[in-house]
Amino acid sequence: MVKNGQVQQESTRLCCMGRNRSSTTIFQTFPWAFITKHTAGMCGVGKCMLRWRKWPTDECPRCGQQETTEHIWICKGKDSLLPWTTALTRLEKWMEAVQTDPDIIAAIMNQLHSWRHDIEDSSSYSWEIQNAIDQQTDICWQYAIEGWLSIEWEILQQSYLDNIQTNCTGKRWMSELIKQLWAIAWDLWEHHNSILHDQMNTVTDTRQKMVDRAITNMFYTASALLSHTIDDFLVAVHLQTL
């Protein structure tokens, strides 16, 4: 259960893997601080940047809405659908490759899709799967992207692995699933940064307008002060040429 942005561990069994359990090569160079900051809600999103007086606005550079940490995952602005669908396709392929229970795959994929697009998941599930979905919904699917998963997924996967008689473990599967979700989070963050730093966007547009206003004010102030003085040549230009 999540209350006031804080995960209440006593009310819901959770599984969140620590960095010292990482062994996959791509995660040996993974920006762990990103996960920590983002989960704590203290990272370079518009809401924080405005509070820290680094930006003139809390607007998302992709869509113009207020940018919170959750908004990074669900933003529907500038080209944001492509990195999401690419990342989800990768997640689905990974789950299939590691012998994930097909019912778990369907549930996670459908629920992530529903959460991001704010639509109802009309699929029907077994009561065990529905129970895991309900627990994850209590935690919040935003937190799933950040690695907070209900332990019920691990239990269900272990049961499936036992049924198909493999030596794989639900625990190991869960650890790898969390890393896959973190990779999605990182891809979406990187896309946000590419729009923010490499393209014109609402943030740079607001900054540009502020600079234009400051120049205009300075020009009219200087014009008033210098007119009919020997220095009036300093403002003998058209404002549009500045």
Ligand SMILES: [Zn+2]
């Ligand atoms: Zn946005």
